[in-house]
Amino acid sequence: MxxxxxxxxxxxxxxxxxxxxxxxxxxxxxxxxxxxxxxxxxxEKDGFTFDTGxxxxxxxxxxxxxxxxxxxxxxxQLDLTLLDPGYRVFFEGHPEPVDIRASREENIRTFERIEPGAGRALERYLESAESTYSDAVERFLYTSFQSFRPFLDGAVLKRGGRLARLLLQPLDKFVAGYVKDTRLRQILGYPAVFLGSSPERTPAMYHLMSHMDLADGVLYPQGxxxxxxxxxxxxxxxxxxxxxxxxxxxxxxxxxxxxxxxxxxxxxxxxxxxxxxxxxxxxxxxxxxxxxxxxxxxxxxxxxxxxxxxRMSGPGAVLVMLGVRGDLPQLTHHTLFFTSDWRTNFDRIFGSKPRIPDPASFYACMPSATDTGVAPAGDSNLFLLIPVPADVGIGRGGIDGDGDLQVEQVADAAIARLADWAGIPDLAERIVVRRTVGPGDFAADLNSWMGGALGPAxxxxxxxxxxxxxxxxxxxxxxxxxxxxxxxxxxxxxxxxxxxxxxxxNGDTTTTPLSEPMPTPAPAPVESR
CATH class of the missing domain: 3.50.50.60 (FAD/NAD(P)-binding domain)
Structure with missing residues (x-):
């Protein structure tokens, strides 16, 4: 064997x-x-249980x-909950957040409300995203590229010109061809961050990601x-x-x-x-x-x-795990906070002279909105992720503010910005559990290249x-x-x-997913004596 x-x-x-x-x-x-x-x-600490990634x-x-x-x-195997809203977005300079809902139709109406004509534009965008996603699953995601012969059939060659354009055009330029409002461009460009990159550095091919959150919806596994x-x-x-x-x-x-x-x-x-x-x-x-x-x-x-x-690393991150007394109705399970000067934010992370963005866009996850088992009754479990350069020199985190100076400063700034933008003035006073993680921790604990949080961009x-x-x-x-x-x-x-x-x-050069279920091997023959 x-x-x-x-x-x-x-x-x-x-x-x-x-x-x-x-x-x-x-x-x-x-x-x-x-x-x-x-x-x-x-x-886990004091009844609060955090996913750390x-x-x-x-x-x-x-x-x-x-x-x-x-x-x-x-x-x-799982108890999956559909989130609605899938996520909420706060934008610097705009008093009201935007909710991305669980259905494609509701999101089309949201885009139309913000920018006349953007609803129809989103329909076309999502049609393209779905088509590109289907092509990716059928031809590109499940292949090792060990052989290029499967890519030489007529169907792939027929789409070759379109695929080439999507690879060569950056995502931000592609998005700009559909909508004008900065908030909508940020919503469509943000999936680049899931890919460890920025909208101007990510190929437009990855607009397929919007098919997942704007059309398919966002789920959560209980526990x-x-x-x-x-x-x-x-x-x-x-x-x-x-x-x-x-x-x-x-x-x-x-x-x-x-x-x-x-x-x-x-x-x-x-x-x-x-x-x-x-x-x-x-x-x-x-x-x-x-x-x-x-x-x-x-x-x-x-x-x-x-x-x-x-090669280019994806971003580093400062993670902040907070146990908060009381509920936080201003937030949803997933909440995003976007600065107005996005390009500067990303250039400070990925540019030739990287430094910590200030102010920084960031992400907040509050699973206690969906899962009662992750916090004491009536309290809130809050997880913040602030993208920073992949640089172990930023330092490591700690418990109750005893991490390295830059890490704790990033955490303090994000907590203050969340409290201000979401209208939770007493947030800092209600924190009873706090832990931070920095790029130095990703390198030490996970052997992560450059202390990056995700991997190569x-x-x-x-x-x-x-x-x-x-x-x-x-x-x-x-x-x-x-x-x-x-x-x-x-x-x-x-x-x-x-x-x-x-x-x-196993020498399998096909481009499609394996057949379900996988067969189990036959038992070895028993030798006669």
């Missing part, structure tokens, strides 16, 4: 391990920390497809995203995956007598002992930069440091087949999964990356 080691217990590692085990491999997953989830972790449940069909591959479904991780970990174990926590991999080992191929990994266990584990294959779902520059010997690196020097040079591939060119038997490889950033993309890695390891 083939023995496969998976490095990293985030959603991509767990999903990859589950698929490989169902296929009949013997799979061991090694996670450096004591808890699973990676970026999708959790933290992803908080948007988009592309529900991707989750359901993954569950069906394993013989179950999202409906069986939070840590519960989603628990479910996938349980399914992986049911498939036969051995999960070992507090197992920090220190090297991916290789034999080089004839070519170079993996032989296993060496890791440090909870007691600090060095253990070598043999394997036929290794899938690293850890950060790709960390994998290639720290775990793989220099002589067999596909992505050495010089490769990364020509989705620019033209870092999308599709131009993104990091999912197998080593130098070391046979080494594969990659997760947000730093194809297809990209976000929980749905990480689930797809697991499937692409599985396909790559």
């Amino acid at each position: 083939t023995h496969t080691i998976v490095i990293g217990g985030g959603i991509a590692g767990l999903a990859t391990a589950a698929l490989l085990a169902r296929d009949g491999r013997e799979v061991t997953l090694l996670e450096a920390r004591s808890e699973l989830g990676g970026r999708a972790g959790s933290w 992803p908080s948007w449940y988009l592309m529900p069909e991707v989750f359901d497809h993954f569950f069906r591959l394993l013989g179950t479904s999202a409906a069986e 939070g995203f840590s519960h989603l991780i628990d479910v996938i970990a349980r399914l992986a174990r049911e498939q036969g995956v051995e999960i070992v926590t507090q197992a920090r991999v220190t090297s991916i080992d290789a034999v080089t007598s004839v070519g170079a191929s993996v032989s296993g990994v060496t890791y440090a266990d909870a007691a600090g002992r060095s253990i070598t584990l043999a394997a036929d294959e290794v899938v690293s779902a850890a950060d790709l930069h960390h994998t290639e520059t720290e775990l793989v010997d220099e002589a067999v690196r596909t992505y050495p440091e010089r490769w990364w020097n020509r 989705h620019t033209l040079r870092q999308s599709a087949f131009l993104r990091g591939r999912n197998s080593s060119r130098q070391l046979d038997g080494l594969y990659y999964a997760g947000g730093s490889t194809i297809p990209g950033i976000g929980l749905p993309m990480c689930l797809i990356s697991a499937e692409i890695a599985f396909k790559r390891m």
Whole structure:
């Protein structure tokens, strides 16, 4: 039986391990920390439970497809709630926020109310987004780009001109062709942030993201995203995956007598002992930069440091977890705060001389609006994410304000701005739990390249087949999964990356999702005696 080691217990590692085990491999997953989830972790204090990372449940069909591959479904495994409003947006200089609702029709009416003619423009925009999304799922999201033959059929070539335009035109210019009002442009351009980039740096191809929040709606899994991780970990174990926590991999080992191929990994266990584990294959779902520059010997690196020097990281982030006494009716489950000078905001994060934006656009998540289990009765669970440059020098966070100075200053400014714009003057006085996380924490805890919060940005040079591939060119038997490889950033993309890695390891060059459910291997024949 083939023995496969998976490095990293985030959603991509767990999903990859589950698929490989169902296929009949013997799979061991090694996670450096004591808890699973990676970026999708959790933290609890005084009755407040916080998701410490992803908080948007988009592309529900991707989750359901993954569950069906394993013989179950999202409906069986999760209690999903449709959010309405899907999110609220506060704009600097405008007294009234804008709510994005759960239905396409309501959002078309909202756009029309703000700008006459924008309703019809949004209809056309969403038609284009849906068409592009369908093309992406059918042709681009589920492929390893190992072979380009599937892209040479008539249907793809017929759309070639349109796809080229969408790749070469930036998202902000594309959006400007539909609406004029700055607020509407910001709503349509904001999905670039989900992709670790900015509207002027992201290809218009990614306007497909608006199909998800403006037409499909936004869901929430009761129990939070840590519960989603628990479910996938349980399914992986049911498939036969051995999960070992507090197992920090220190090297991916290789034999080089004839070519170079993996032989296993060496890791440090909870007691600090060095253990070598043999394997036929290794899938690293850890950060790709960390994998290639720290775990793989220099002589067999596909992505050495010089490769990364020509790439752009997505943003860093300051995270702020707040337990607040009383309710906050001014906020919804998801609330966005946009500054008026957006371009300057993004240039300070991604420009040639990065610095912390001031004022900064930011995001607030209040899951207690939907989930009664994440805060004491009558109180509010509030999570803020403020994009900053990917720079470990900004520092690390802490408890009750004892993090590094810049991190705490960013947190204080966001709390004050939220209180002002949303009309909650006593917000700071009602905070009883506070924890911050900074870029230094992402680097130390998750081995994140440059301390980035998401992974490499989705620019033209870092999308599709131009993104990091999912197998080593130098070391046979080494594969990659997760947000730093194809297809990209976000929980749905990480689930797809697991499937692409599985396909790559099985020589499957198709561009479509796997058939559901995956067959389970026949039991090995019993030898007669």
